[in-house]
Amino acid sequence: MSDAHNNTILSVNNIEVIYDHVILVLKGVSLSVPRGGIVALLGANGAGKTTTLKAISNLLGAERGDVTKGSIEFEGEEVQALSPNDLVRRGCIQVMEGRHCFGHLSIEENLLTGAYTRKDGNAAIKRDLEMVYNYFPRLRERRQSQAGYTSGGEQQMCAIGRAMMAGPSMILLDEPSMGLAPQLVEEIFEIVKQLNEKEGVSFLLAEQNTSVALRYASYGYILEGGRVVMDGEAKELSENQDVKEFYLGVGGEGQKSFRDVKHYKRRKRWLA
Amino acid sequence: MSVEFGFFLETVISGLMAGVMYALVALGFVLIFKASGIFNFAQGVMCLFAALTFVGVQEKFGLPAWLALPAAVGVMILLAWLIERLVLRHLVNQDPIILFMATIGLAYVLEGLGDLMWGSDVKLLDIGLPQGASDYMLDNFNLYVEKLEVVAAVIASILVAALAVFFQKTRVGRALRAVADDHQAALSVGISLNTIWVIVWSVAGIVALVAGIMWGSKSGVQFSLSLIALKALPVLILGGFTSIPGAIVGGLIIGVGEKVAEVYMGPFVGGAVENWFAYMLALAFLLVRPQGLFGEKIIERV
Numbered sequence: 222m223s224d225a226h227n228n229t230i231l232s233v234n235n236i237e238v239i240y241d242h243v244i245l246v247l248k249g250v251s252l253s254v255p256r257g258g259i260v261a262l263l264g265a266n267g268a269g270k271t272t273t274l275k276a277i278s279n280l281l282g283a284e285r286g287d288v289t290k291g292s293i294e295f296e297g298e299e300v301q302a303l304s305p306n307d308l309v310r311r312g313c314i315q316v317m318e319g320r321h322c323f324g325h326l327s328i329e330e331n332l333l334t335g336a337y338t339r340k341d342g343n344a345a346i347k348r349d350l351e352m353v354y355n356y357f358p359r360l361r362e363r364r365q366s367q368a369g370y371t372s373g374g375e376q377q378m379c380a381i382g383r384a385m386m387a388g389p390s391m392i393l394l395d396e397p398s399m400g401l402a403p404q405l406v407e408e409i410f411e412i413v414k415q416l417n418e419k420e421g422v423s424f425l426l427a428e429q430n431t432s433v434a435l436r437y438a439s440y441g442y443i444l445e446g447g448r449v450v451m452d453g454e455a456k457e458l459s460e461n462q463d464v465k466e467f468y469l470g471v472g473g474e475g476q477k478s479f480r481d482v483k484h485y486k487r488r489k490r491w492l493a
Numbered sequence: 494m495s496v497e498f499g500f501f502l503e504t505v506i507s508g509l510m511a512g513v514m515y516a517l518v519a520l521g522f523v524l525i526f527k528a529s530g531i532f533n534f535a536q537g538v539m540c541l542f543a544a545l546t547f548v549g550v551q552e553k554f555g556l557p558a559w560l561a562l563p564a565a566v567g568v569m570i571l572l573a574w575l576i577e578r579l580v581l582r583h584l585v586n587q588d589p590i591i592l593f594m595a596t597i598g599l600a601y602v603l604e605g606l607g608d609l610m611w612g613s614d615v616k617l618l619d620i621g622l623p624q625g626a627s628d629y630m631l632d633n634f635n636l637y638v639e640k641l642e643v644v645a646a647v648i649a650s651i652l653v654a655a656l657a658v659f660f661q662k663t664r665v666g667r668a669l670r671a672v673a674d675d676h677q678a679a680l681s682v683g684i685s686l687n688t689i690w691v692i693v694w695s696v697a698g699i700v701a702l703v704a705g706i707m708w709g710s711k712s713g714v715q716f717s718l719s720l721i722a723l724k725a726l727p728v729l730i731l732g733g734f735t736s737i738p739g740a741i742v743g744g745l746i747i748g749v750g751e752k753v754a755e756v757y758m759g760p761f762v763g764g765a766v767e768n769w770f771a772y773m774l775a776l777a778f779l780l781v782r783p784q785g786l787f788g789e790k791i792i793e794r795v
Binding site: 278280283284285304305306308309310314315316317321322323324325326330331333334335337338383384387 | 585586664667668670671673674675676677678679680681682683684685
């Protein structure tokens, strides 16, 4: 047991999530993130990616969601009863979809709020601020600007940098590519990879941009209709025929006729 | 300086001083509204309750004023904690209107509680603030200026400056502003909303205490104190619900406006302009600039 736990930082076991006591969103999702790994959580809109991440970080309560079954273990301990701030203190922090920077605060103030839960003194916080600026030189340039007036890419960097300021061992990153130009997406994923390699932060990454996510992740889970329908090494997944067809948009057979589309739908139903 | 201009100046100054008081009450509203989106109807009653407590502990326990002040501050913090525990915590995720209703209930509870604990008679509040006209102004500028009003203005400015430093420079102040900007994100970086609520209601309680003491030493501690909260409403509409500078500027404009209007317009319409001027001004503002002078323009996609 101890060995498995040492190598697994996060494990989600068969969780079910119900919103507002009636709407069943996750119907038994299991996944695990190895220590120091990048794991991608893929799927279309409404598949349950965000809900899964929020279930882990315990932000569901604010949206009347409830984990009704299953368990979530972070660092080998059950964490469902913890408040979001306890979890952040233990090293698991979420970067929410849509960036959610504090618009009226400057970039630097945004980053400093990330260190809110820390108790290790100003010197350490300053050091980490410097570290974040080194990874995101653009943020250093704009440190005094109000976050609300910075570009989407800068806000995404600010959100990730803010999470890094908490000194986390694990970041739940929700759709970092949203609304960004492909070049910026590449830039941000490159930094995520560096943070993973140099700072030893594990990532669970929810993405719709399957091709980019599978290039940077080592392992992937595909969610559909609140269930994990497929999982595997990132390489395997990106070579899988179904994934190629449904998520990467490469059919291999050129133009499709309407009959093929019907076929597509049928196969997709089978998958779900 | 002509007598007429001197009189005008006196009117303006006295209006400014009244405006400072309005601004203090409005400030309490803004703090809570910004941090939790709750329009706290009980803010006026909190002024009354705070002032009653301040006088009450002096009367009942014979504490000197300098001890009664921290005692009253303590009571306001305890009150903030109780409100979070008993009310806010259970109403998370409810519509703003429900929270607003809850604060109306809170207003009645506090009013009753104040009466119950300290009695409902009009109380004299005297903490030795200087009274009467300032000789200096009278001798040098031939102006009649109340000393108490000057002291009130100075104390209010110190309080506002202290709040500004607290909000801009401290870790908790930063967290408060973060919560005001984006609840969800604040939660996600590990800021506990419950703690923030206790802090912000405590600060609002302390602001209410200062406002209560100022009004109380001017006109005694009595039930009508809670009605100045109604005057804070036009102040907020004028200044914007989310802006601290707005509350201050709005307070000053209303204070000066109603005094000047009373003096110069009153004789033509049979007086009592002071009672409705603020509301008319607010109404005009609602028509022309609903977000107020400094409020955030709310852009909503539908």
